[in-house]
Amino acid sequence: MHPILILTFLIIAFWSVITTFRAIYLILTKEFKGDKITWVLISMIGIIGPIIWITKGKKLLSK
Numbered sequence: 001m002h003p004i005l006i007l008t009f010l011i012i013a014f015w016s017v018i019t020t021f022r023a024i025y026l027i028l029t030k031e032f033k034g035d036k037i038t039w040v041l042i043s044m045i046g047i048i049g050p051i052i053w054i055t056k057g058k059k060l061l062s063k
Contacts, residue, residue, distance in 0.1 A: 023053045
């Protein structure tokens, strides 16, 4: 494989892991308007989970 493709894949993978851990931390420590267990499980789904968290889940956090 080309080094650029490998580097891109690694960046996406690390972004996904970091976003998942941050989402779980925010869900468990802040006021949350949704079902916490469901959103923790959603955020743990590969690369799709963090994308769903960013687009829909962050809106459920109370300020």
